[in-house]
Amino acid sequence: MFVTLTANPSVDRTVEVARLTRGDLHRATGATLQPGGKGINVARALVRNGHKARAVVPAGGAEGDQLISLLEDCDIDVVRVRTEKPVRSNISIVEPDATVTKLNEIGPRLSAQEIETVCDVLLANVADARWVVVAGSLPPGVGEDFYAALIERLAPTGVRVVVDTSGPAFRTSVKAGPALVKPNLDELEEAVDRRLDTVRDIVDAAQELRFLGAGKVLASLGSKGAVLVEDAGIWCANASAEPRSSVGAGDAMLAGFLAAGGSGPQALATAVAWGAAAVSLPGSTMPGPQDVEARRVRVEPHPGWDEKVRE
Ligand SMILES: Nc1ncnc2c1ncn2[C@@H]1O[C@H](COP(=O)(O)OP(=O)(O)O)[C@@H](O)[C@H]1O
Numbered sequence: 665m666f667v668t669l670t671a672n673p674s675v676d677r678t679v680e681v682a683r684l685t686r687g688d689l690h691r692a693t694g695a696t697l698q699p700g701g702k703g704i705n706v707a708r709a710l711v712r713n714g715h716k717a718r719a720v721v722p723a724g725g726a727e728g729d730q731l732i733s734l735l736e737d738c739d740i741d742v743v744r745v746r747t748e749k750p751v752r753s754n755i756s757i758v759e760p761d762a763t764v765t766k767l768n769e770i771g772p773r774l775s776a777q778e779i780e781t782v783c784d785v786l787l788a789n790v791a792d793a794r795w796v797v798v799a800g801s802l803p804p805g806v807g808e809d810f811y812a813a814l815i816e817r818l819a820p821t822g823v824r825v826v827v828d829t830s831g832p833a834f835r836t837s838v839k840a841g842p843a844l845v846k847p848n849l850d851e852l853e854e855a856v857d858r859r860l861d862t863v864r865d866i867v868d869a870a871q872e873l874r875f876l877g878a879g880k881v882l883a884s885l886g887s888k889g890a891v892l893v894e895d896a897g898i899w900c901a902n903a904s905a906e907p908r909s910s911v912g913a914g915d916a917m918l919a920g921f922l923a924a925g926g927s928g929p930q931a932l933a934t935a936v937a938w939g940a941a942a943v944s945l946p947g948s949t950m951p952g953p954q955d956v957e958a959r960r961v962r963v964e965p966h967p968g969w970d971e972k973v974r975e
């Protein structure tokens with residue numbers, strides 16, 4: 665069982681337009697409405713590929729009801745924590761060259777009581793978990809040490825915790841010693857407070873996070889694939905794709921890594937295969953086994969240290 669917590673879930677609308685121009689009326693060429701938020705997407709990807717996943721989801725209001733009903737057909741064990749304020753809606757605008765413009769709402773404020781309930785519910789639902797994924801931004805009212813405190817409370821259970829978040833919450837959570845973190849390039853740059861241009865820069869930054877407390881670092885680099893830095897070694901991998909929408913690609917990629925054991929080059933290969941498959945699908949559609957093409961994957965046991973990591 666994989667357990668995820670999405671502190672700030674969303675109803676995701678992805679709208680496809682021929683070309684985005686500020687101030688213009690656009691007629692959408694396609695649209696999807698999907699359950700959103702990083703932990704939810706990780707759970708969606710895992711169950712699409714035959715794994716068991718439970719998603720803890722604070723959800724209030726009519727939008728919360730809509731989110732839960734969108735999750736009904738997904739085969740996820742959804743544990744809803746009812747909150748007073750409504751779930752947010754996030755909008756992604758996708759152009760034919762797969763450029764994505766994201767409009768993420770800040771999310772509903774959670775009360776101190778609601779935050780405590782979310783923690784208690786998560787802790788009550790991890791007994792059968794192999795991994796716990798705590799992911800996404802934190803809504804208003806939730807302190808930046810929320811994930812760090814959860815990692816500390818989960819430590820006695822022995823479960824491995826993955827963090828995928830951004831900003832101050834990311835840096836703070838690293839110091840609490842998660843087994844794995846999954847930053848994208850922007851998040852990694854923000855965490856180490858400098859620009860990163862090459863594989864060497866990524867590995868140095870990852871080692872800094874490991875020095876601070878993270879066990880492994882799985883850095884995602886868009887079309888450049890991903891870099892895994894762990895005790896056993898350092899690997900780079902990428903998979904080719906005809907990109908359509910990158911929304912949720914990082915979540916699919918993390919799910920692939922966990923599904924394949926959460927360690928080493930084979931798990932990294934699966935991760936980028938799932939990421940590439942996700943990016944080829946509309947909206948935040950999570951790939952199933954028929955979408956994933958292992959032949960597209962290239963794993964480098966000896967990273968090209970000076971290779972550029974920007975697209
Ligand atoms: N254009 C692309 N071609 C192939 N794979 C891609 C492409 N864009 C993203 N991916 C895959 O999706 C993963 C996550 O993408 P990235 O944009 O780094 O993460 P996030 O969605 O978290 O911002 C990458 O590591 C890669 O495996």
Ligand SMILES: O=P(O)(O)OC[C@H]1O[C@](O)(COP(=O)(O)O)[C@@H](O)[C@@H]1O
Pocket residue numbers: 672674676699700701702703705754768799800801802830910911912913914915916948
């Ligand atoms: O919590 P945040 O950082 O606002 O992100 C939430 C958004 O990220 C997603 O989980 C997609 O994640 P990625 O594109 O980073 O993989 C959407 O479903 C959701 O709208």
